[in-house]
Amino acid sequence: MNRFALAFRLPIIVWQGLFFLGPLFFMIAMSFFLVKNYRMEEAFELKNWARMLTRGYVWDSYWYTLGLAASVTVVATLVAFPAAFALAFRVSEATRRWAIFLLIIPFFTSYLVRTFSWYVILAESGVINVGLGTVGLGPYTLLNTPVGTIVGYLTLLLPLVVILQTIALANIDRNLVQAARNLGYPPGRTLFAVIVPLAKTGLIIAALFCFILSFGDFVAPYYLGGSKPPTLPILIIDTTKSGQQWPRAAVVAVMMMLTLFAIAATAIWLAYRKRSAA
Amino acid sequence: MTEPLVILSGVVKRFGDFTAVHHLDLEITAGEFVAIMGPSGCGKTTTLRMIAGLEVPTEGEARISGRLMNAVPVHERDTPMVWQSLALFPFLNARENVEFGLRMRGIGAAERRRRAVQWLERLEIGEFAERNVETLSGGQRQRVALARALVTEPPILLLDEPLSALDAHLIIRMQGVLTRLQRELGITFVYVTHSQSEAFALADRVVIMSRGRIVQVGQPREIYRAPANRFVAEFVGRNNILSGISRGDVIETALGIFPAAGLPAADKPATLVVAADLVRIDRTPTEGAIPCTLISEEFVGATVTLFLEAADGTDLKVQLPERALGDLNLHAGGRFHLSWPADAGHVLAEG
Numbered sequence: 274m275n276r277f278a279l280a281f282r283l284p285i286i287v288w289q290g291l292f293f294l295g296p297l298f299f300m301i302a303m304s305f306f307l308v309k310n311y312r313m314e315e316a317f318e319l320k321n322w323a324r325m326l327t328r329g330y331v332w333d334s335y336w337y338t339l340g341l342a343a344s345v346t347v348v349a350t351l352v353a354f355p356a357a358f359a360l361a362f363r364v365s366e367a368t369r370r371w372a373i374f375l376l377i378i379p380f381f382t383s384y385l386v387r388t389f390s391w392y393v394i395l396a397e398s399g400v401i402n403v404g405l406g407t408v409g410l411g412p413y414t415l416l417n418t419p420v421g422t423i424v425g426y427l428t429l430l431l432p433l434v435v436i437l438q439t440i441a442l443a444n445i446d447r448n449l450v451q452a453a454r455n456l457g458y459p460p461g462r463t464l465f466a467v468i469v470p471l472a473k474t475g476l477i478i479a480a481l482f483c484f485i486l487s488f489g490d491f492v493a494p495y496y497l498g499g500s501k502p503p504t505l506p507i508l509i510i511d512t513t514k515s516g517q518q519w520p521r522a523a524v525v526a527v528m529m530m531l532t533l534f535a536i537a538a539t540a541i542w543l544a545y546r547k548r549s550a551a
Numbered sequence: 552m553t554e555p556l557v558i559l560s561g562v563v564k565r566f567g568d569f570t571a572v573h574h575l576d577l578e579i580t581a582g583e584f585v586a587i588m589g590p591s592g593c594g595k596t597t598t599l600r601m602i603a604g605l606e607v608p609t610e611g612e613a614r615i616s617g618r619l620m621n622a623v624p625v626h627e628r629d630t631p632m633v634w635q636s637l638a639l640f641p642f643l644n645a646r647e648n649v650e651f652g653l654r655m656r657g658i659g660a661a662e663r664r665r666r667a668v669q670w671l672e673r674l675e676i677g678e679f680a681e682r683n684v685e686t687l688s689g690g691q692r693q694r695v696a697l698a699r700a701l702v703t704e705p706p707i708l709l710l711d712e713p714l715s716a717l718d719a720h721l722i723i724r725m726q727g728v729l730t731r732l733q734r735e736l737g738i739t740f741v742y743v744t745h746s747q748s749e750a751f752a753l754a755d756r757v758v759i760m761s762r763g764r765i766v767q768v769g770q771p772r773e774i775y776r777a778p779a780n781r782f783v784a785e786f787v788g789r790n791n792i793l794s795g796i797s798r799g800d801v802i803e804t805a806l807g808i809f810p811a812a813g814l815p816a817a818d819k820p821a822t823l824v825v826a827a828d829l830v831r832i833d834r835t836p837t838e839g840a841i842p843c844t845l846i847s848e849e850f851v852g853a854t855v856t857l858f859l860e861a862a863d864g865t866d867l868k869v870q871l872p873e874r875a876l877g878d879l880n881l882h883a884g885g886r887f888h889l890s891w892p893a894d895a896g897h898v899l900a901e902g
Contacts, residue, residue, distance in 0.1 A: 455631060
């Protein structure tokens with residue numbers, strides 16, 4: 274590497290080192306620290322790990338969060354796909370460009386604000402229940418339920434997933450789709466035999482984004498989902514608040530990091546695997 | 552005579568304001584090797600795609616084996632195509648690509664595999680059956696595409712400029728493969744190309760299209776020696792085209808008066824076409840020869856094409872074997888004299 278190349282790379286290396294790798298190592302180290310009299314002490318003890326990994330409520334939160342993130346990934350992928358398919362194959366290039374622009378607009382507004390707006394809609398006296406009340410239905414509890422959390426997640430993620438899927442599908446070589454039709458595949462079979470395999474990388478990356486962002490999200494479960502059980506991000510915050518247990522919170526954070534590493538690695542492997550086993 | 556396999560009658564295809572194909576009538580007999588040839592944008596690929604059902608005619612009828620096909624969707628036709636881009640599925644290996652079309656026909660896995668491998672072997676690429684198609688060479692990929700289209704034993708094979716991505720040497724080899732296959736299988740090949748050499752080398756019958764219309768249909772030799780109109784004369788081969796006026800049994804052109812057969816009535820406009828390979832070139836003047844200046848030459852191995860200019864600026868071409876150049880002492884600006892036998896000219900009844 275010559276000096277100029279190094280000079281160009283130096284800022285990003287320093288930035289990543291200072292603000293990503295450094296804190297990451299500190300967090301891992303902190304998970305072995307101890308807290309005495311509300312003060313953190315440097316140590317290397319497995320106590321935090323032993324305590325957190327043997328507590329039922331931690332695992333309840335873990336599986337609940339994992340399940341929520343997996344559900345929202347499946348729901349978002351399935352709900353987004355028809356929209357992305359239509360944008361990729363059924364509309365003109367110009368319409369597609371407009372649609373992608375419109376799908377980016379939600380990101381102009383703070384996610385917190387968008388989440389709060391759901392509060393107005395989902396609350397006991399909110400838009401949905403008042404509406405249903407006029408025809409004699411409800412009220413239904415929508416707020417502080419997993420449904421609320423999933424609605425919140427989808428608010429954040431659906432536009433993103435639609436955009437990523439649309440790009441993946443729009444890049445497919447149309448000749449390959451026509452070749453499948455030409456070889457006797459009706460539209461539905463063409464979808465699974467050719468379109469999905471060709472868009473595989475993009476579709477998996479879209480789902481991965483969906484999983485990572487919902488797994489680590491604090492806003493939707495906190496404001497719309499209640500805390501029974503708390504998701505892992507809420508658990509982290511609760512743990513830091515109760516008795517300054519930063520080391521125990523670090524244990525949860527490291528658990529989350531390891532989970533995401535495993536899932537991201539698997540997803541990337543699947544996304545770029547050249548050939549199916551079939 | 553049996554009914555033609557494919558009948559296109561009064562077929563029109565419009566894309567918005569653009570008419571790609573104008574009232575086209577074409578019949579293709581079973582077992583025939585037909586080439587549809589023309590410059591890009593002439594409607595040849597659109598015509599092929601209408602046979603495959605990838606485009607639906609705006610007007611007119613498309614029939615295959617007597618059945619009206621206008622409303623029959625692509626996947627219900629048995630009209631496999633070899634694509635210009637080959638359109639091999641990158642996520643399948645060579646054998647799986649060939650098996651692809653068999654999957655929709657309720658054929659068991661073992662039988663699919665057997666037939667696919669058999670076709671790959673027939674096309675001499677059996678050893679690459681399990682290879683990723685992206686790692687194969689252009690010629691090998693071409694053969695996979697052919698096997699994929701033919702494995703279902705269709706009555707007709709559509710080919711859309713399939714050799715355009717190959718180098719010259721491979722084109723000749725693949726032409727041999729195609730000719731042999733078509734003869735052995737006895738099925739109809741419809742071959743779209745912009746290349747005269749491919750069309751003439753392969754086809755029993757050549758259809759020449761221009762601006763969405765058929766301008767001539769005939770055997771290669773017929774089209775080469777007797778172009779039906781000025782477009783074909785210009786598009787096909789190297790022809791000298793001289794506009795003139797009929798004077799009964801001679802034609803009067805800017806370069807002189809030439810005897811010719813088949814002229815229209817006296818005083819009507821006519822065009823004399825003389826193939827470049829029938830023109831004689833001399834260093835010394837001869838009776839009735841046209842004096843010209845050599846502009847440039849195009850040397851393609853065994854044959855040489857000379858580009859000359861007459862005194863009035865008319866461009867003329869001469870094509871001759873390289874060994875016949877002899878002592879012509881070619882150099883740009885050199886003076887030569889062109890002539891042709893009286894029966895070399897072909898007359899078009901148009902200006």
